[in-house]
Amino acid sequence: MPIEIPTLNIAALTPFLAVTVTAFVVMFFELFVNDKRILGYLSLLGLAVAAISSVMLLGVSPAPAFQEMAISDGYALVLNLIFIVTAALSILISLSYLGDRALQRGEYYALLLFSTGGMMLMGAATDLIVVFMGLEIMSIALYVLAAFNRRKMGSGEAGMKYFILGAFASAFFLYGVALVYGATGSTNLSAIGNWFTSGGGDLTDPIALVGLSLLLVGFAFKIAAVPFQWWTPDVYQGAPTSVTAFMSVGAKAAGFAALVRLLMVSFGQAFTLDWQIAVAALAVVTMTGGNIAALAQKDIKRMLAFSSIAHAGYILVGVVPGTIDGVQAVLFYLMGYAFMNIGAFAVVAVLEHRVAISSAIEEYAGLAARKPLLAAAMLLFMVSLTGLPPFVGFWGKLYVFRAAVEANMSWLAVVGVINSAISAFYYLGVVVQMYMRPAAATEDGEEVVPISLSGPVTITLAVAVIITVILGIWPTPLVNLTSLAVFG
Amino acid sequence: MPFDPSQIPIVQIVFFVMTACAIGGAIGVVSSPNLFHSALYLVLSLFGVAGYYVLLSAGFLAVVQLMVYVGAIAILILFAIMFARRLMGQGENQNNQQWWLSLPIVMILFAVLVGVVNTVSWPVSGAEPTGDTVMELGHAFLGSYLIPFEVVSILLSVALIGGIFLAREKVEAEEA
Amino acid sequence: MLEQVPVSHYLLLSAILFSIGAGGVLIRRNVIIVLMCIEMMMNAVNLTFITFSRYLDSATGQIFVFMIMAVAAVEVAVGLALLVELNRHKQSVNIDDFNALKG
Numbered sequence: 001m002p003i004e005i006p007t008l009n010i011a012a013l014t015p016f017l018a019v020t021v022t023a024f025v026v027m028f029f030e031l032f033v034n035d036k037r038i039l040g041y042l043s044l045l046g047l048a049v050a051a052i053s054s055v056m057l058l059g060v061s062p063a064p065a066f067q068e069m070a071i072s073d074g075y076a077l078v079l080n081l082i083f084i085v086t087a088a089l090s091i092l093i094s095l096s097y098l099g100d101r102a103l104q105r106g107e108y109y110a111l112l113l114f115s116t117g118g119m120m121l122m123g124a125a126t127d128l129i130v131v132f133m134g135l136e137i138m139s140i141a142l143y144v145l146a147a148f149n150r151r152k153m154g155s156g157e158a159g160m161k162y163f164i165l166g167a168f169a170s171a172f173f174l175y176g177v178a179l180v181y182g183a184t185g186s187t188n189l190s191a192i193g194n195w196f197t198s199g200g201g202d203l204t205d206p207i208a209l210v211g212l213s214l215l216l217v218g219f220a221f222k223i224a225a226v227p228f229q230w231w232t233p234d235v236y237q238g239a240p241t242s243v244t245a246f247m248s249v250g251a252k253a254a255g256f257a258a259l260v261r262l263l264m265v266s267f268g269q270a271f272t273l274d275w276q277i278a279v280a281a282l283a284v285v286t287m288t289g290g291n292i293a294a295l296a297q298k299d300i301k302r303m304l305a306f307s308s309i310a311h312a313g314y315i316l317v318g319v320v321p322g323t324i325d326g327v328q329a330v331l332f333y334l335m336g337y338a339f340m341n342i343g344a345f346a347v348v349a350v351l352e353h354r355v356a357i358s359s360a361i362e363e364y365a366g367l368a369a370r371k372p373l374l375a376a377a378m379l380l381f382m383v384s385l386t387g388l389p390p391f392v393g394f395w396g397k398l399y400v401f402r403a404a405v406e407a408n409m410s411w412l413a414v415v416g417v418i419n420s421a422i423s424a425f426y427y428l429g430v431v432v433q434m435y436m437r438p439a440a441a442t443e444d445g446e447e448v449v450p451i452s453l454s455g456p457v458t459i460t461l462a463v464a465v466i467i468t469v470i471l472g473i474w475p476t477p478l479v480n481l482t483s484l485a486v487f488g
Numbered sequence: 489m490p491f492d493p494s495q496i497p498i499v500q501i502v503f504f505v506m507t508a509c510a511i512g513g514a515i516g517v518v519s520s521p522n523l524f525h526s527a528l529y530l531v532l533s534l535f536g537v538a539g540y541y542v543l544l545s546a547g548f549l550a551v552v553q554l555m556v557y558v559g560a561i562a563i564l565i566l567f568a569i570m571f572a573r574r575l576m577g578q579g580e581n582q583n584n585q586q587w588w589l590s591l592p593i594v595m596i597l598f599a600v601l602v603g604v605v606n607t608v609s610w611p612v613s614g615a616e617p618t619g620d621t622v623m624e625l626g627h628a629f630l631g632s633y634l635i636p637f638e639v640v641s642i643l644l645s646v647a648l649i650g651g652i653f654l655a656r657e658k659v660e661a662e663e664a
Numbered sequence: 665m666l667e668q669v670p671v672s673h674y675l676l677l678s679a680i681l682f683s684i685g686a687g688g689v690l691i692r693r694n695v696i697i698v699l700m701c702i703e704m705m706m707n708a709v710n711l712t713f714i715t716f717s718r719y720l721d722s723a724t725g726q727i728f729v730f731m732i733m734a735v736a737a738v739e740v741a742v743g744l745a746l747l748v749e750l751n752r753h754k755q756s757v758n759i760d761d762f763n764a765l766k767g
Contacts, residue, residue: 067633114642114646129728140647144650150749175709206604517688517704530703537681544718568696601679601682628727655745
């Protein structure tokens, strides 16, 4: 039996390869370079190459790569851009944040790039085996990144809790894959879809349905949907802030990337009503649970963790209709969320004291008087996360809810709007602390900790502010970009 | 009646022995109060599952199972246990305080899984698999499944970098 | 050999193993045991894959098992590294003792 040389079409995976190769290059130069910040800038260069190749591929008609294992369609490429933005903004935060804590290491940037590569693989995968490999590359790198601050107990604990949660989720995901494979005879997404459309046999339908449920459970863990959120707030709180910023957007976006493609391509014809009800229920409990829990938080990283759970709920609203409009609204939301949420974490990273593990909201009192610009940036991110105009968060919610209304699910949009109103309480609570409360009186002899706003983190803040405002006033460019996101 | 060796249901006997190993081992892992015993029960359970692979004509994977799981993973776990022997935590309560909450969840999961398996009649062709499984696997890895096969190497690199970073030399803690 | 032992037996077995593993993760608090239980769950999945692979006479299931084995090994390696790292801070392997992070 001669070995048939498979058609590779490596070009379709150029962004993934660019990021992964850069990660290896970073590890290589780690040996020689004394100033590890250079490696951070090198990583940014790799991400730029990946971004350029993604944009160039957008002009080419989608081609399946590696024997129907992955594809570079518009959907995957727009997602690539979301992952690249997330990674680049996080690296800019890291360049400042790690330096303050003597954590500047090549491994950090390499793992962050590997993780980004895993996310890209999840977005491009058209076979569950590739989804799984992408998922694991992303997750394993994130477990280590969460535990990266080895000087702190909390960081290691965050890594361990994230690891147990992630591995548990992977087991459910795999069982789901196994049952779907048993029912349909394939792990290829479009082959599964074809099996259902060709009426493959009602005989094994219950198996496929249970498989789909287990897959949903696995993804729900990954995007931190209620009731599968468990330790997510602990993880977000304990991990280094630059890593929290990265995973709060990146891991969530990657989870949605694979989930949406699975639901649209494989289960677009089968069980549509079943998964729509399940996802809608998940959306409602996630929004409500996340928002109510966020109200009680006194630590800003925990507050943002619960708020990110709530945002996963809003995004799920866009998944429910199962229309291409809904998918594009989801991508718009994710891109906007990347800028405003990472911007908020950048402010947290700047303010976080070197020694304290927590970053209590109370410490934000009087910030407006001490650092007016920083406080103004935080105000802007909080308002945008609440979903008020004229910022990008408003448009994100508008498009997602509109997709639900157009699919005759207005009640879901109403629940979303009510939840946005609840979220205003805790987001604006931060604003109240910053603008209306005086700074805590310092005891005699205790120096006020200076807030140093300098270096690369400033670039993150500036970019995040500018994009949040510009897209808020003029969302058309991003709408045009996401409208390219179609399944190949 | 003369003794007829071909009448002995060897496959069934092997199956039930393996079942005893797999399930007994699994229960042992979960219930044993001694960490070291749990790890040994895990080996037993993994061994039992490897036996099923042989019955299911996946001999190659049975060998891989023995080498990777029993030979590497279980040994690694035993090593970690001995490394931290003072932490075996004998005597203290090792269960979750809310363990009774988990039981219904597990029961529901189990009921669903069993229920769904029983809804399908599973017609069997009875044919033995054609061709050489190992050869088939090799072709698949270098053919249609080239990309997952290559991507595993990236995953292993990530684990290597991460594992070495975490377990490397001591750093002084900043706080208690 | 599927005539002697029907497919459903294998599937039931793997459902039992998976449930025991999931129960162990939820009930036990010792990190190492939780890790072992997750390995058992992965093993149950492997058994399901191989059963279906044999039943459908398709190689995909065996390929998936191969990948899962690699991933399981990776997860154990990283998990134990995390454990060793945590032990430097706190002399415990009980999840409930890891409580630096509370709201």
